[in-house]
Amino acid sequence: MIPVGRRPSEPAAAELKRPRRQLTGMRALITLVACCGLILWAARVVWEYRDPTLAEDKAVQARALRALGSRKATERVDAIQVLARLHFADSASAIRPLTPMLGDEDSAVRAAAVEALGPIGSRAVQVGLDPDAVRAAVSALIRVLKDPDPGLRRAAVATLGTMSSTKPETSAGPQVGPPPTLPGGKTMGPASALPTPVDRVAVIAAFTEALGDREAAVRGEAIVALASACSAGDPPESLAAGLGDESAENRKATVRALARFRRGLDPWIPRLLRIAEHDDDRSVRAATVGVLGGLTGPPGATAAAVPTLIEALGSRDPRVRAAVAEGLYRFGPEAAAAIPALLRVFTEPIDGAGGRAGAGSANDSRALSGVAAAALGKIAPGSASAKGVVTALTEVVRSGQGARQAQAAAALAQFGPAAAPAIPALVRMAREAGPTHAPESENEQAAAWALGKIAPGTPAVDEAVAALEDVLRSRQAPSRVAAVEALGRLGPNAATCLPMLRALREDPDAEVRRAVKHALAVLVLGDEGKL
Structure with a gap:
């Protein structure tokens, strides 16, 4: 305490003034906040009066x-x-x-x-x-x-x-605490938080x-x-009731609902396979087959489901088998155990009368063999079974018929130079579908594409170039495109085809002209000005 009649020292005077300054600062802050609120309210009122539609909506x-x-x-x-x-x-x-x-x-x-x-x-x-x-x-x-x-x-x-x-709208912040838990201990996934x-x-x-x-x-x-x-999480077990619902529409709704999930589908795959084959309602079976291909592979299913899928390749219904093969395709090399079963599916004849009525049509058989071939091309390269798969696919190219030859060629293309033993068969396939024969654009195109992927750097590259030069004369524009693109990948080995490629710059098909332009840019090193 300062005695009466004595002036306080400077530190003491500053101590006395500090509470007053704090009080003044607090009052200024309150006044500022109040003014801001008043300004915002006034701005809103003015805006509403400026927008007659908003004012009318409020009324x-x-x-x-x-x-x-x-x-x-x-x-x-x-x-x-x-x-x-x-x-x-x-x-x-x-x-x-x-x-x-x-x-x-x-x-x-x-x-x-x-x-x-x-x-x-x-x-x-x-x-x-x-x-x-x-x-x-x-x-x-x-x-x-x-x-x-x-x-x-x-x-x-x-x-x-x-x-x-x-x-x-403000939900982008970090999660606070654990996500809610469903009965049975499962969480609802990130979205539930x-x-x-x-x-x-x-x-x-x-x-x-x-x-x-x-x-x-x-x-x-x-x-x-x-x-x-x-x-966002695993499918709740309660959805199983929908798969057994007495209403066919509800069973279909459940199957389609399961297609929304991106994890936790392994235990559902056996149930869906049973429905796809044995449900009493044809539309339910068709709806299940329609989503199986996406459900039976990643990300919804894991590699633990591969044995179940391999077993399902023995189904009597080719549509079910095709959907399963699609799921295995999605796994890639993780499904290597399925290679023998996929080879059997691709190479064996399919009984057109097998399975349910209409299940063994020619279109279903062709779709099944196509998916099986694609799966082999995705799974087998680099595997221990690669050599055997190349041999089997080459035999189909050599002695198969129609669409299966093209499917085998497309699968062989995925092996790259490792499929070099198939080059002679592919060359023969390309020439047999050439301009002097009935148009077989699919085989011609598939053979040309495969040669472009397999032949680079192999001893048979010159043989491949000669076959591709023949395909350049094809009456089918897609085949000419495939041959041009393949020659572009063969690099300097395709130099003998440059005159024909330059002539195709005037091809009536725009896609052929586009492919030629790119191929010449690759092959004519330093000569791009002549394009």
Whole structure:
């Protein structure tokens, strides 16, 4: 304490002034914040008055909100539908007054409220508006799943699916805490950790319960919604109920829903294979075959599924076998154990009468052999079985028929120079389909392409060049393109073909001219000015 009548020292005076400066600074900060808020409010008001459409939308919203209290059910329905059509920034604020309408005494009002909460609730989630109101709406919608009206239950499932799949605009931040866990200990995947007011665990549990609804339409909607909600993780085991649903449409919906998943599909592959072969409904079998090729390979399936797929290559249905071969193709060298089975599939004759009615058509057989050949070309190069595969494919080129020769040639091309023993057979194949024979553009083109990939650097390169020169005279433009591109890959060894290539700069086909231009740029070193 400073005695009366004595001037305080400079340090003491500074100590006395410090609280006053702090108080003054705090007041200035509060004033600044208040001014900023006032400026922002004023700017918003001015903007709204400058935008007559926004002002009108707000007026429409206000009238519709008042009409929610009307005694006439038709007016309440109209008001709800108006609110659902509004799309300005604050239109999602209608979620709070709209939620109680889910308990309205009139079923039409309840139905309108359920439908409207889809777009309104999604916008509220997206912009982060009133999280408590979003949670209340979700809880109310889950209760609607007990409503006696099946149409209302189905609409509630759809709306919950829309809201649960909507991501907040501010959800790009880091995850806080572990992701929610489903019954059975599985997590919902990264997407489930997004900061959203929607209780995804409760919603998924509601979808799972709806899979047992007595109405097929409700179960079908639940299948789609459940898959959408969980697609970032493993397929929930509860989807298995959909595969056994009495409704064929729901079984198809489940199969297509599984196609959305990008992991955890190994245990589902045996089930899908059984459905593809044995389901009572032909459309279900066709839908399953249609997605099997994508489901049975990476990323959804792992190499642990390869033994199951190899066994499935023995199916009586060529469409199932083709889908399985496609899955093995996706694994590449990881599926090396499948090489013997794929060779059998490619080389053996397919019984056109085998399997189900229509399953053994010529088109199915051709598709199966084509996928098997492609899988061999992807899996076998560099493997311990490579030499044997080249020998088998070469024999098909030498003595096979039509499309299978072209398929074998395309597979051999993937081996590169390691398939050099096949060059004589490919040369013969190219010449047999030449200009003096009936047009076989597919074989001609495949042989030319394979020679361009295999012959470089091999002792038989000159033989390949001579055959490709013959293909340059083909009546089929795709064959001429393949031959030109192949000669470009053969480099200086193709110099003897330069006169013919220059003549083809005037070819009537634009693709041929394009290929020639590129090939000459490669072959005529330092002579690009003559292109």
